[in-house]
Amino acid sequence: METENKKILLVEDDPNFGTVLKDYLAMNEYEVTHAKNGMEGFEKFKKDDFDLCILDVMMPYKDGFTLAKEIREKNEEIPIIFLTAKAMKEDVLKGYKVGADDYLNKPFDSEVLLMKIKAIMQRKATDSVADSKQFEFEIGDFHLNSKLRFLTFGDEEPQKLSPKENELLRLLALHENDLMPRELALTKIWRDDNYFTSRSMDVYIAKLRKYLKKDENVEILNIHGEGFRLVVKNKEEEKA
Amino acid sequence: METENKKILLVEDDPNFGTVLKDYLAMNEYEVTHAKNGMEGFEKFKKDDFDLCILDVMMPYKDGFTLAKEIREKNEEIPIIFLTAKAMKEDVLKGYKVGADDYLNKPFDSEVLLMKIKAIMQRKATDSVADSKQFEFEIGDFHLNSKLRFLTFGDEEPQKLSPKENELLRLLALHENDLMPRELALTKIWRDDNYFTSRSMDVYIAKLRKYLKKDENVEILNIHGEGFRLVVKNKEEEKA
DNA sequence: TTTCTCTGTTAACATTTGGTTAAACCGGTT
DNA sequence: AACCGGTTTAACCAAATGTTAACAGAGAAA
Numbered sequence: 001m002e003t004e005n006k007k008i009l010l011v012e013d014d015p016n017f018g019t020v021l022k023d024y025l026a027m028n029e030y031e032v033t034h035a036k037n038g039m040e041g042f043e044k045f046k047k048d049d050f051d052l053c054i055l056d057v058m059m060p061y062k063d064g065f066t067l068a069k070e071i072r073e074k075n076e077e078i079p080i081i082f083l084t085a086k087a088m089k090e091d092v093l094k095g096y097k098v099g100a101d102d103y104l105n106k107p108f109d110s111e112v113l114l115m116k117i118k119a120i121m122q123r124k125a126t127d128s129v130a131d132s133k134q135f136e137f138e139i140g141d142f143h144l145n146s147k148l149r150f151l152t153f154g155d156e157e158p159q160k161l162s163p164k165e166n167e168l169l170r171l172l173a174l175h176e177n178d179l180m181p182r183e184l185a186l187t188k189i190w191r192d193d194n195y196f197t198s199r200s201m202d203v204y205i206a207k208l209r210k211y212l213k214k215d216e217n218v219e220i221l222n223i224h225g226e227g228f229r230l231v232v233k234n235k236e237e238e239k240a
Numbered sequence: 241m242e243t244e245n246k247k248i249l250l251v252e253d254d255p256n257f258g259t260v261l262k263d264y265l266a267m268n269e270y271e272v273t274h275a276k277n278g279m280e281g282f283e284k285f286k287k288d289d290f291d292l293c294i295l296d297v298m299m300p301y302k303d304g305f306t307l308a309k310e311i312r313e314k315n316e317e318i319p320i321i322f323l324t325a326k327a328m329k330e331d332v333l334k335g336y337k338v339g340a341d342d343y344l345n346k347p348f349d350s351e352v353l354l355m356k357i358k359a360i361m362q363r364k365a366t367d368s369v370a371d372s373k374q375f376e377f378e379i380g381d382f383h384l385n386s387k388l389r390f391l392t393f394g395d396e397e398p399q400k401l402s403p404k405e406n407e408l409l410r411l412l413a414l415h416e417n418d419l420m421p422r423e424l425a426l427t428k429i430w431r432d433d434n435y436f437t438s439r440s441m442d443v444y445i446a447k448l449r450k451y452l453k454k455d456e457n458v459e460i461l462n463i464h465g466e467g468f469r470l471v472v473k474n475k476e477e478e479k480a
Numbered sequence: 481t482t483t484c485t486c487t488g489t490t491a492a493c494a495t496t497t498g499g500t501t502a503a504a505c506c507g508g509t510t
Numbered sequence: 511a512a513c514c515g516g517t518t519t520a521a522c523c524a525a526a527t528g529t530t531a532a533c534a535g536a537g538a539a540a
Binding site for chain 1: 526527528529530531536537538
C-alpha cells in the first residue's frame with residue numbers, strides 16, 4: 001500500500017496513440033485515466049484526484065490550453081505536461097504561460113517522457129502538503145493519531161495500530177455515533193466488497209473492540225446487515 | 241526585499257554563443273555569470289549564490305553532467321537547465337538522472353528559454369518555502385551539523401557522517417517526532433523509489449541507529465509501510 | 481421452535497516489510 | 511595494482527500485517 005501508484009490524467013484524442021501511451025505508462029506503475037477530448041478530460045479531472053496531467057494540445061471540442069486553464073482554476077499545483085505535434089514557438093510560449101511544467105513534441109521517446117514525469121513528481125513531492133485530511137480524533141478517553149497510527153488511552157503507552165485497524169477506526173470515528181456502512185469501509189479500505197473482505201473486516205472489528213474496551217463508554221455496535229456504529233457515551237453530561 | 245535580480249550561472253564553451261546568450265539574459269533582468277568550461281563553472285559556482293544554472297553538456301575539461309553532479313552535491317535544490325547540440329536520448333536521460341529541471345536542444349529559441357527559466361523559478365518559489373535551509377539540529381544530547389556532516393554527542397569527538405547518512409538524518413530531524421515518509425527520503429535523497437533504493441535506505445537507518453544509541457532518549461521508530469519517525473523523549477518533563 | 485444468514489472470535493497460515501551483517505561494487509587515490 | 515570511503519546488493523532472519531478457516535453465537539424469518 002505504500003506509495004499508492006500515482007494517478008495520471010491523459011487527454012489525447014488520437015485513439016491509437018492514446019491507448020499505446022496509456023499502456024506504456026500503466027506498465028510503469030502509473031494509474032492512467034484516458035480521456036478522448038478536452039470536455040471529457042475536464043469531467044474526469046473533476047471526478048478524481050490526479051497527481052499529474054498530460055494534455056494533447058490539438059483536440060476537438062476543447063484544446064489543451066483551454067483545458068489547462070480550467071484545470072489550473074481548480075488546482076494550481078498539479079503538474080501539467082503538454083504534447084504537441086507541431087513545434088510552434090507560439091504554442092510553447094502559450095503553454096508556459098498557462099503554467100506548463102514541461103513540453104514535449106511528438107513524436108517523442110517514451111523513456112524521456114517517463115523521466116520527465118519522475119523529475120516533476122519528485123519536485124512536487126517536496127512541498128505537497130497533501131490533502132488536508134483529518135488525522136486526529138478524541139474517542140472517549142482515547143486519542144487516535146491516524147497519521148502515526150497510534151491509539152492512546154489516557155496516559156498509557158500508545159497502542160500501535162496496523163494500517164487496516166487504523167483506517168477502519170478512523171472511518172468509524174469520522175462517523176462517530178452514526179452508522180458507518182459496511183460497504184463504505186469495504187470499498188474505501190479493502191477496495192472490494194465480497195464475502196472474504198467482509199469477513200476480514202469483521203476480524204478487524206473484533207481487534208478494535210479489544211483495544212477499545214479499556215473505556216467502557218466506548219463501543220462498536222453492529223447494525224445487522226447495515227454496518228457498524230462507534231458509540232461514545234458521555235459519562236454524566238455534567239455535575240453541579 | 242526581493243529586489244535583486246536573479247543570478248544565473250551560465251557555463252558554455254562557445255564564446256560567441258555564450259556571449260550572445262549572456263547579453264540576451266542580461267537584457268531580461270537577469271544577472272549572468274559566464275564561465276567558459278566546467279572547471280571554471282564549478283569555481284564560480286562555489287564563489288557565489290546563484291538562483292539557476294544553465295549548463296552546456298559538451299565542454300572541454302569537465303562536461304555538463306559531471307559539473308551538474310558536483311553542483312548537486314553542494315546544493316540539491318538549485319534548478320539546472322542543460323543545453324545540448326545533439327539530441328541523444330541517452331544524454332537526456334542522463335540529464336534527468338542528475339536532477340535536471342529542463343533540457344534544451346540547440347539551436348533553440350531564446351524566448352522559449354526565457355519562459356522555461358520563468359516557469360522554473362516560479363516552481364521553486366512556491367516549492368521550497370517551508371524547506372528553508374536548515375542545517376543544524378539538536379537531537380536529544382546530539383548536535384547535528386548537517387553542513388559539515390558532523391554528529392556530536394555531548395562533548396565527545398564529532399562523528400563524521402557520509403553524505404547519505406547526513407541527508408537521511410537531516411530529513412528525519414526536519415520531521416522530528418513526526419512521520420518521515422519512506423517515499424520522501426527515497427525521492428529526495430536517492431532520486432528514485434524502488435526495491436533496491438528502499439533496501440539501501442534501510443541499511444542507512446541501521447547505521448544511524450547505531451550512532452544514535454548513545455542517547456537512550458533518541459530513537460528511530462519504524463511505521464510499517466509508511467516510513468520512519470525520529471523520536472526524542474524528554475527525560476522528565478519537569479519534577480516538582 | 482427450526483433454519484438460515486449474519487456476526488464474533490480465535491488461531492493457523494501466507495505474505496510483505498524491515499533489520500542486520502557481510503560481501504560486492506565503484507570512482508577516485510595512492 | 512591495491513586501497514579506501516561510500517554506497518549498493520545479497521542473504522538471511524525477524525517482525526508486522528493480512529487472509530482464511532473453523533466454529534460458536536445472535537438475529538431474523540418461517
